[in-house]
Amino acid sequence: MSSLAAPELNRLAPADPGQRSRLDKVDRRANGALKWLALGGGALVFLVLLAIVYQILSGASGAFDKFGFAFIVHKDWVPASAQFGAWTFIYGTLVTGVGSVLLSTILGVSIGLFLSLMAPRRVAAIIGPLVEMLAAIPSVIIGLIGIYLICPFIKTDIEPWVHSAFGWIPIFGAPEPVGNSIFAAILVLTIMVVPIIAALTRDLFLTVPGELRDGAEALGATRWEMIRGVVIPTTQSGIVAASILGFGRAVGEAIAVAQVVGGVPADPIDLFKGGYTGASLIANTFISPVSNLNTSALFYIAAILLVIGITSNLTAQRISRSFGRAR
């Protein structure tokens, strides 16, 4: 660098060649150090993820050696007599997961449509964050409201009404209303999953090009026809991905569900009966196991949940990636 360069440059690269090469060496080392540190952060993330999988799988090995894959379909869970079967919890997990995702997708997509395509900007700027706040509420508090508000409401109002109107459908048929039930868990999970789907689909719908919407409107289509004919078909796979992510969230929720689901290891068809899920079982019983086998069986259930969770996440990611590529 010539001395004609600006003074700041001289500070970076002084005229003295010896000093310059020393600085270059420091710079090069510092560059390398930063890069390796940053890489270290990333590597740590990766390692922890692997460690989680390894730890849970190895914790489950005891129960797996004893029961094999049959564990998944056995119904009995009696720790005192070393009987461990995951079926009722898997059943509860799947029913509450699917039930809440169905409700959440309908509600969440509606809210997403509202926030992106229907509400005036100022309204959306207020309602959008409010819906996101719903996701920020800790699950223990939702569980608290669940116990003292939702379950009593189900017991005294919802269940009797549903039973009288739809009691002939098996899923609604409980003769004596019990507040803590699979239905309560579905409601609670819906509260937690709706904001996720609403936020994701709102961003999704905003990516539909205005030209497509203009084209539909210029053809004399009503707003609903434009949404049904253009917006939703264009974002189909994104909506599916959002639902799957919501499912993963619902399956993993332990605390709120533990407080309202009833804690009854059973697999009732009737949604208004008490039930149990894998996550809430772990939350309730992990700290006070009856035996090592008990703990291992709980690890086994954790492994099943992990598989469900990771599969959902990867599937959702793959769907949204191919959606991004196709556009």
Next chain:
Amino acid sequence: MSALGNTPGMVPNPMHSLTPSGNLRRRQLTSRLFVTLTVAAAGLAVAVLLILVYYAAKNGASQLSLSFLTAQLPAPGGIVPGGGMGPALVGTAEVILIATIIALPVGVLTAIYLSEFAGRRIGRVLTTALEQMAGVPTILVGVFIFGLVVAHFGQSAIAAGLALAIVEVPLIARASIESLRRVPGTLREAADALGVARWRTILGVILPTAANGIVTATILAVARAAGETAPVLLTCLPVGQGYQLDPRQPVATVPVEILQLLLSGQTSTVDKAWGAAFLLMGLILLVNIGARVWLRRSERKRGV
């Protein structure tokens, strides 16, 4: 200039009326119905939020007092009246501190790697890993730390801190990557053109520019971690009712304490659970709103 002409152009021609023809009335009714349904859905969500806040306030606000905030934990079983959240508040602060000391550097370094150094392939793998880590149910994070740490060293605040760090890292990393990416390319080009070393650019220019977003992300991650029950439940169950600060021992935390007060079933302790719930929810919501407002204001100032 104008061709103002034949008055026939101004007489409404009934054959070309602009009132709804054919099936338009029915279609517009259908459309209006669906629009109403979406508005109702949004209204329902907001109503649920307001109900949650209202109930927590109604049942819990009356509990808030200086003694509530500083007194020792209520006796287990809830028979003996009195007690407050003092140890739990301190314990939560301690656990979050441990978690954030770990999570902030790891999260920011990972974000730096992904936004400044990583090639496409490694970048994709690492991003997937981050998404997966974000998606691990928090109860399983608790199970993991239990097996890794608690099984060998017993319950402790450190264990809970590690578990919460796992929860915080993906949140901090994701938002930091966004902030780093939003730094205008012109800044980087200018630094390169001046011959400034990469590390100086990153630490001296890019990071400070992204600092607002990173700080906001950290604050939001902390708020999230403060409310997590499951990972702490399995790793840090307090013993006794007094203040306990030793990180190698378990400490009381607000969410776990809420749960325990709740399970006692006694009115007096359940009331305290509401008080704690109101406090926790209020703080988290305020932090969320505050962080958003602050971020929006600082972005507007920068002209983003």
Next chain:
Amino acid sequence: MSLSSEETPEASGPHLRLPGGPTAGSPAALSPESAASARSSVARETVFTSRGVSVNYGAKRALENVTLEIESNYATAFIGPSGCGKSTFLRCLNRMNDSITGFKIDGDLLYHGHDLYGSGANRVEVRRRIGMVFQKPNPFPKSIYDNVAWAARNLGMKQDLDERVERALRSAALWDEVKDRLKASALGLSGGQQQRLCIARAVAIEPDVVLLDEPASALDPIATAAIEDLITALKSQYTIVIVTHNMQQAMRVADKTAFFSLDESRIGTLIEYETTDKLFSRPGDKRTEAYITGQFG
């Protein structure tokens, strides 16, 4: 007042009358020669009457005092430099500006005597009668058939849908190129084909007017020529209004031309409106002359 049936060459399909809708002429595409002879015997209606129309976007004035009349079965061109309001005015004709924040229109804009912005005007009905083709082709991510049939299905035109689609594609001079792959995605077509598809789907529902906003500006010269031929053929059935940057295009295609430019206060306004021949050969206004001789952009 509509095309008398004796002059109409054979319809290739059943003549569809829409309940209370526009009395569109024969659905078949007419050759230019028969179109010319048919045109000479058409009694012109005034389709659009604009009196002192001005447009504001919030506080910003975009268009000032436009007064003109657009007649049926003509192709009317709006020309002028960028940013002088021609597209804005075009989009007022089918109320596509309504969703733009701060949009406000003053003056009278009548469609066959009916106030387009009056309380009796239903916006969706307006767009059903006054169709639009946009500058950049915007086909839906559906099959070619579904693109053309979509709006017709909405309107309840479920019978003889196949014939309707074929007729529309023929009108757009696209049928032969796509008849074997109607179920293929429309996104696989070339730019010019996509634009003709957009024209086909606009005419499939038999509107009264077709507005075209610089329809060929995104296309290559060969595709552009195809579009221009199309417009000439379409005017026998529809009233065409086209915005174009290309003066030669206006000369080739339009019967009447309106020249828009910025006035003294730098707001877009209508400068001159004449038959195309007269506007380009003996323009009345100095500014028109300056524009068409290329003295400014």
